[in-house]
Amino acid sequence: MAPLTALAPTLLLALTALALFVIDSIDPHSKNRTLFSGTATVGSLAALVAAGALLVTGTGTNGGVQFYGGQLVVDGMSLFFTIIFTSVATLVTVASYDYLAGETEQADYYTLVMLAATGMTLLASAGSLAVAFVSLELVSLPTYALVAFLKDNRGSVEAGLKYFLIGALSSAIFAYGISLVYAATGSLLFSDVAAAAAETELTGVLGIGVLMVLAGFAFKTASVPFHFWAPEAYEGAPAPISAFLSSASKAAGFVVAFRVFTVAFGLDITSSVDWVLAFQILAVVTMTLGNFAAATQDNVKRMLAYSSIGQAGYVLIGLAALGGGNNPSVLGMSMVHLFVYGFMNTGAFLFVALVEHWGSVGRTFEDYNGLGREAPIACVAMTVFMFSLAGIPLGGGFLSKYLLFYEAVGAGFWWLAAVGVVNSVLSLYYYSRVVKAMWLNDPASDLSLNSYPIGLYTAVVAAGLVTVLLIPAFGLVTDPAIDAAAALFS
Amino acid sequence: MLIEILLALCLLGALVVFVLPDDYAPVGALVASLFPLVTSFLMWFGFDGSGNAFLDGGTLAYETMVQWISVGPYAINWHVGVDGISMPLVVLTTVLTTLAILTAWTPIDERRSQFYGLVLFLETGLLGVFVALDFFAWLVFWEIVLIPMYMLIGVWGGPRRKYAAIKFFVYTNVATLVMFLGFAALVFGLGDAVTSLDMPAIAQAIRAGELGSLGGVGPDTLKLIAFVAMFAGFAVKVPIVPVHTWLPDAHVEAPTPASVLLAGVLLKMGTYALLRFNFTMLPDVAADLAPYIAILAVVSVIYGAMLALAQQDLKRIVAYSSISSMGFVILGLVAYTEFGLGGATFQMLSHGLISGLLFACVGVIYNTTHTRMVGDMAGLADRMPVTTGMFIAGCFAYMGLPFMAGFMGEYFIFQGSFAAEFAGSMVFTAIAMFGIVIVAGYLLYAMQRTLFGEFRLDTDYTIGRAAFHDVVPLAVLVVCIIGLGTAPDVFFGMIQDAVGPLLGGGA
Numbered sequence: 002m003a004p005l006t007a008l009a010p011t012l013l014l015a016l017t018a019l020a021l022f023v024i025d026s027i028d029p030h031s032k033n034r035t036l037f038s039g040t041a042t043v044g045s046l047a048a049l050v051a052a053g054a055l056l057v058t059g060t061g062t063n064g065g066v067q068f069y070g071g072q073l074v075v076d077g078m079s080l081f082f083t084i085i086f087t088s089v090a091t092l093v094t095v096a097s098y099d100y101l102a103g104e105t106e107q108a109d110y111y112t113l114v115m116l117a118a119t120g121m122t123l124l125a126s127a128g129s130l131a132v133a134f135v136s137l138e139l140v141s142l143p144t145y146a147l148v149a150f151l152k153d154n155r156g157s158v159e160a161g162l163k164y165f166l167i168g169a170l171s172s173a174i175f176a177y178g179i180s181l182v183y184a185a186t187g188s189l190l191f192s193d194v195a196a197a198a199a200e201t202e203l204t205g206v207l208g209i210g211v212l213m214v215l216a217g218f219a220f221k222t223a224s225v226p227f228h229f230w231a232p233e234a235y236e237g238a239p240a241p242i243s244a245f246l247s248s249a250s251k252a253a254g255f256v257v258a259f260r261v262f263t264v265a266f267g268l269d270i271t272s273s274v275d276w277v278l279a280f281q282i283l284a285v286v287t288m289t290l291g292n293f294a295a296a297t298q299d300n301v302k303r304m305l306a307y308s309s310i311g312q313a314g315y316v317l318i319g320l321a322a323l324g325g326g327n328n329p330s331v332l333g334m335s336m337v338h339l340f341v342y343g344f345m346n347t348g349a350f351l352f353v354a355l356v357e358h359w360g361s362v363g364r365t366f367e368d369y370n371g372l373g374r375e376a377p378i379a380c381v382a383m384t385v386f387m388f389s390l391a392g393i394p395l396g397g398g399f400l401s402k403y404l405l406f407y408e409a410v411g412a413g414f415w416w417l418a419a420v421g422v423v424n425s426v427l428s429l430y431y432y433s434r435v436v437k438a439m440w441l442n443d444p445a446s447d448l449s450l451n452s453y454p455i456g457l458y459t460a461v462v463a464a465g466l467v468t469v470l471l472i473p474a475f476g477l478v479t480d481p482a483i484d485a486a487a488a489l490f491s
Numbered sequence: 492m493l494i495e496i497l498l499a500l501c502l503l504g505a506l507v508v509f510v511l512p513d514d515y516a517p518v519g520a521l522v523a524s525l526f527p528l529v530t531s532f533l534m535w536f537g538f539d540g541s542g543n544a545f546l547d548g549g550t551l552a553y554e555t556m557v558q559w560i561s562v563g564p565y566a567i568n569w570h571v572g573v574d575g576i577s578m579p580l581v582v583l584t585t586v587l588t589t590l591a592i593l594t595a596w597t598p599i600d601e602r603r604s605q606f607y608g609l610v611l612f613l614e615t616g617l618l619g620v621f622v623a624l625d626f627f628a629w630l631v632f633w634e635i636v637l638i639p640m641y642m643l644i645g646v647w648g649g650p651r652r653k654y655a656a657i658k659f660f661v662y663t664n665v666a667t668l669v670m671f672l673g674f675a676a677l678v679f680g681l682g683d684a685v686t687s688l689d690m691p692a693i694a695q696a697i698r699a700g701e702l703g704s705l706g707g708v709g710p711d712t713l714k715l716i717a718f719v720a721m722f723a724g725f726a727v728k729v730p731i732v733p734v735h736t737w738l739p740d741a742h743v744e745a746p747t748p749a750s751v752l753l754a755g756v757l758l759k760m761g762t763y764a765l766l767r768f769n770f771t772m773l774p775d776v777a778a779d780l781a782p783y784i785a786i787l788a789v790v791s792v793i794y795g796a797m798l799a800l801a802q803q804d805l806k807r808i809v810a811y812s813s814i815s816s817m818g819f820v821i822l823g824l825v826a827y828t829e830f831g832l833g834g835a836t837f838q839m840l841s842h843g844l845i846s847g848l849l850f851a852c853v854g855v856i857y858n859t860t861h862t863r864m865v866g867d868m869a870g871l872a873d874r875m876p877v878t879t880g881m882f883i884a885g886c887f888a889y890m891g892l893p894f895m896a897g898f899m900g901e902y903f904i905f906q907g908s909f910a911a912e913f914a915g916s917m918v919f920t921a922i923a924m925f926g927i928v929i930v931a932g933y934l935l936y937a938m939q940r941t942l943f944g945e946f947r948l949d950t951d952y953t954i955g956r957a958a959f960h961d962v963v964p965l966a967v968l969v970v971c972i973i974g975l976g977t978a979p980d981v982f983f984g985m986i987q988d989a990v991g992p993l994l995g996g997g998a
Binding site: 330333334373374377378381384388393394395399400403404407408410411415422426429433437440441442472473475476479480483 | 509510558559560561562565602605627630631634635637638642645646652653656657660664665668672675679706
């Protein structure tokens with residue numbers, strides 16, 4: 002049994018969840034925002050620091066640390082993604098301080114966030130399909146409840162219900178896929194599946210199993226055609242939870258997909274089960290459809306929801322461009338894009354949370370008119386997020402996106418990159434609409450902001466700062482990402 | 492280190508000014524802009540670079556090269572430095588920024604701290620474009636410039652500001668993409684010959700003939716495609732006819748300081764990039780296409796001048812004349828002779844100063860009269876003698892009066908262009924020279940109607956003398972223009988030193 006220190010981030014998150022639970026049982030009706038938000042923030046920050054320390058000290062190298070005979074693996078990849086999850090979780094818990102003002106059951110909210118984050122870190126470390134399934138459920142179940150958290154809000158409850166129904170269905174598909182893979186290979190452990198899959202005669206069964214597993218991931222990452230739940234859920238959910246879902250939960254779906262498809266299924270079986278082709282189709286359809294849908298929205302939150310579907314399409318290039326001889330760097334750049342995306346997308350949704358907090362302002366683009374005069378600093382941060390998401394170099398999103406396309410071209414998939422570039426140009430249209438509304442348009446005559454909530458402001462500005470600082474510090478992110486990706490192919 | 496300090500000072504200044512209270516913003520911005528100004532002068536006086544940064548044997552001043560990002564086969568480095576071509580443009584940028592901030596004191600009366608913060612942020616981007624030598628860093632700065640300019644036009648501009656801002660943004664951003672594809676084709680065509688996105692390394696590899704085929708397209712065709720794509724992308728920024736239509740809109744709507752920087756520095760990004768990419772990396776294609784590019788240049792000169800002749804709005808006149816002047820720069824580049832290239836670079840500098848001066852003058856006139864229509868005013872010379880004097884000086888410089896910067900730039904260009912080797916160069920030069928006559932025509936015509944004659948003003952505003960801080964930038968620019976015209980060698984020496992190696996062929 003390897004030292005438990007390697008699991009420190011996961012354990013810290015789980016312990017924070019338990020601590021919140023205990024606090025809640027002592028005083029069930031407490032509305033002590035500072036205590037709950039503070040505990041959750043400290044917990045996720047501690048997990049973030051632990052993950053960073055483990056990554057820096059080289060815990061992830063040489064195949065990483067294995068638990069339970071390889072069922073759980075802590076390597077560079079899982080630590081890299083743990084940093085994403087915990088960063089997003091920290092931002093979300095800080096921002097929720099203001100968002101939850103006056104709500105009851107705050108402790109439950111933070112407990113669920115921490116449990117979902119725990120599930121995500123486990124998902125990143127999953128070494129077998131069974132662990133992947135269990136941790137996927139550990140991510141999903143708390144988020145169903147979180148989406149429906151605003152009990153008095155019809156939209157929130159409806160979104161939660163839709164999310165839950167589609168989630169349950171996709172879980173079933175995923176589980177069935179796993180059973181088919183097990184039938185074909187006789188194992189659930191990634192490394193054993195890989196060995197058996199190359200020799201199995203049941204390629205048909207394996208193929209259907211692989212596609213069903215793929216569908217399970219496509220649901221979690223909100224890729225077309227399993228994306229229908231996403232705009233509804235993101236729109237109905239409390240805005241910090243939308244941020245959490247669209248950034249961290251999506252990254253969690255991707256990390257396990259990366260691992261399953263490179264380690265368990267591997268490129269060896271693509272002669273019989275061409276999953277790379279499936280990802281190519283998925284990537285092109287996802288980015289195009291997401292972007293076109295985003296361009297036609299009038300509601301900022303829905304626009305962000307669809308745009309995050311489009312962004313998932315870019316990340317899918319990491320899997321779609323495999324086999325071109327450039328594998329570690331393509332996959333690595335997908336990971337880097339998810340990293341940057343974690344900050345800029347979370348920040349964007351938290352800005353929406355800020356606007357919702359102001360209340361007097363609604364949700365359409367017009368409601369953002371002239372905000373730049375009233376709240377210049379938050380609006381600068383939002384400008385950074387929007388331009389960075391669109392691929393203008395005000396933040397790290399420019400570098401990650403262009404390098405991803407660069408690597409895709411280098412791998413010989415120039416058409417994937419071309420579709421990506423065209424989509425980027427299109428995305429500039431709807432992202433810049435927000436910027437235009439905030440700065441260029443005149444505010445409604447009665448626009449006045451009554452408060453400047455400290456938690457939301459802190460989170461938005463922090464996310465903005467990190468997004469900008471990622472430009473000079475980009476090398477610090479790419480190196481571990483590419484190392485981690487390279488480890489998958491060794 | 493000086494370059495990093497320069498960029499950091501601009502950025503820091505931008506941040507500080509952005510959060511200053513509005514009342515302190517004008518003075519704060521002026522002070523903040525003095526730090527980069529002084530730094531750039533220190534760089535200029537201590538300049539010890541020689542040769543061309545992109546070619547073998549070129550020594551950069553203040554060079555830094557540290558590893559930044561490494562992805563797959565390509566290393567991306569933080570590589571900055573200045574040579575004789577970029578050094579004058581760096582000085583031009585810092586000088587014009589400080590003066591532009593002064594010109595903003597009177598007209599900008601709302602959201603001041605945001606305005607000045609954006610101006611300093613714009614300066615950071617502009618300086619970055621001229622000092623970056625790694626393609627990625629360069630592209631970051633190149634794109635970053637768009638954002639503050641978009642905001643400056645869109646928030647503080649005239650009545651049709653949103654239309655102008657978006658048109659500017661869309662035109663130049665799409666252009667960047669086209670250019671990016673062209674450059675990417677070159678990098679992938681080089682294959683294993685380059686391991687970084689270092690622009691000098693790529694230029695040297697291409698000049699050494701290491702370009703291979705890409706996807707079944709041979710090296711020669713690849714070069715042609717890349718040249719055309721990059722040329723099309725940069726042409727929008729210059730701008731060359733027929734992709735110039737964003738410029739008059741942007742200029743007319745932009746507030747005075749933004750116009751000064753737009754004409755003074757932003758347009759130079761286009762010609763600078765053309766010189767660095769098209770004419771340095773692919774000189775043979777440039778030579779093949781020379782007559783066609785020369786036609787575009789001549790059309791820009793004549794057509795721009797004709798359009799200026801037809802305008803009633805003083806600012807539009809100056810805006811269209813920029814198209815004309817930038818056409819001369821293209822003519823100098825395509826001549827590809829020592830005087831042509833050197834003159835083109837010199838003309839970037841002199842046009843920056845002169846158009847900056849003219850836009851600032853128009854700004855001062857507008858602040859007092861609240862009209863820019865030539866027909867609405869007459870005889871301003873009596874009431875605003877100092878501004879009038881500066882305006883006349885600017886017009887004379889534009890017409891190419893000797894001992895002024897414009898004369899030297901155009902003289903060098905024509906001398907170089909006459910000696911060019913491509914077919915019909917003499918004819919093109921002769922036609923382009925006729926452009927000067929039209930320039931003189933519309934400027935004299937405009938001056939005659941607005942400045943001289945019986946005083947008349949079709950608005951209710953009373954005319955007072957311009958404030959001291961309004962006139963200072965004009966005076967400084969006139970001094971610079973005359974200084975550069977009488978002693979062009981303060982910059983021309985280093986420019987020639989840097990463009991000379993381009994003609995040597997080889998790597």
